[in-house]
Amino acid sequence: MTASLAIAHDEFKRTVSVPAPSPTRHEHWDTGVVSNSEPLLGPGLVVVCVVMAGAAGLVSKFVLRGSLWPVPGAAVRAAVQLAAVATVLAAAMSRLWSSMLVLAVMFVVATVTAARRSEANHGSPWLTVSLAAGMTSVIPLLLLTRVVPLTGVALVPVFGIVLGGTMSAAGVAARRALDALGQRSGEVEAALSLGLSERDSRMEVIERPLSDALLPNLDQARTAGLVTLPGAFVGVLLATGSAAQAGAVQVLVLISLLLAQACGVAVTGELVARGHIARRASAAPVSRGWSHRIARLIPVVGR
Incomplete structure (x- = not known):
């Protein structure tokens, strides 16, 4: 939903009157990854997510004495679901x-x-x-x-x-x-x-x-x-x-x-x-x- 709200920003601009941001104040956004979603979709994102999901599973297994797989499984499921939902929403919201x-x-x-x-x-x-x-x-x-x-x-x-x-x-x-x-x-x-x-x-x-x-x-x-x-x-x-x-x-x-x-x-x-x-x-x-x-x-x- 965070991504969808970002897409919806132009619609909200018509109804909420706020001062326009200063170009010099926010020009650093133009070179950062947050202004362009493409750099996020790379090997770094996959590696970080895999490491964090694996670490969470290990903590669950050896510290909390639970099962190893529920957390990584939930992470994989979330990734698949969000990818599918993003694809559907891109077409549906038009x-x-x-x-x-x-x-x-x-x-x-x-x-x-x-x-x-x-x-x-x-x-x-x-x-x-x-x-x-x-x-x-x-x-x-x-x-x-x-x-x-x-x-x-x-x-x-x-x-x-x-x-x-x-x-x-x-x-x-x-x-x-x-x-x-x-x-x-x-x-x-x-x-x-x-x-x-x-x-x-x-x-x-x-x-x-x-x-x-x-x-x-x-x-x-x-x-x-x-x-x-x-x-x-x-x-x-x-x-x-x-x-x-x-x-x-x-x-x-x-x-x-x-x-x-x-x-x-x-x-x-x-x-x-x-x-x-x-x-x-x-x-x-x-x-x-x-x-x-x-x-x-x-x-x-x-x-």
């Missing part, structure tokens, strides 16, 4: 209809991934509603105000970043809420005995786990620029050399994520509290659920 098709595929994959992460064995398809709630709270607003132009090169990166964050938050919120209900079932029974409804009884238990699902993005927003440089910022900065433009895009992305995740987690909490998403002992094991069967057909879905 037309609006093909961009919409890409967004639909992304949404399906995100739904399956969130369902797997929730570890629910009943009602996990309801997480589609959570993701839809998060996306519809943000994307229409960005399009109607023309902050994000209705073009594939601008819409796909922003949609992908917001969808990815909402997917993670909704999946974690559902899993932690269901864990809390399983561990604190006695509190739910006590609340029911006091006359609370089933929905309110469950909500008393899952409120804290739901709010905890928002903490990673809240921490990222609080420390942006101080501890970490988020991907959108880095992508636009490397593409343009303009820190102001990169900051404007990153602020847009961070605030969009905050709203989308808050709405997605809120809907997830309601679905869990009302029993639409649950873990039931009589149901089939999670590993045999619908999301796992679909995931086998979609190799880009990860745990």
Whole structure:
């Protein structure tokens, strides 16, 4: 997505007014590898990636006492997937209809991934509603105000970043809420005995786990620029050399994520509290659920 945001820079320039960078101040960008992607695609890149993946695997094997191959395997899989996705996006983002098709595929994959992460064995398809709630709270607003132009090169990166964050938050919120209900079932029974409804009884238990699902993005927003440089910022900065433009895009992305995740987690909490998403002992094991069967057909879905 960092590369896609770099490509989308020209579209954002029309809607975000910032001072143009000084030629003398940023002229060093013209000779560095960051201004031209071609020097990066050489033997050096392959060697560095192989060494780092191998080192990570060795640490996992001999220090963490785990397996040697999961990390290198994940690295190879990521390289293959990103190469394929980059090829598809280069063609798809040139037309609006093909961009919409890409967004639909992304949404399906995100739904399956969130369902797997929730570890629910009943009602996990309801997480589609959570993701839809998060996306519809943000994307229409960005399009109607023309902050994000209705073009594939601008819409796909922003949609992908917001969808990815909402997917993670909704999946974690559902899993932690269901864990809390399983561990604190006695509190739910006590609340029911006091006359609370089933929905309110469950909500008393899952409120804290739901709010905890928002903490990673809240921490990222609080420390942006101080501890970490988020991907959108880095992508636009490397593409343009303009820190102001990169900051404007990153602020847009961070605030969009905050709203989308808050709405997605809120809907997830309601679905869990009302029993639409649950873990039931009589149901089939999670590993045999619908999301796992679909995931086998979609190799880009990860745990």
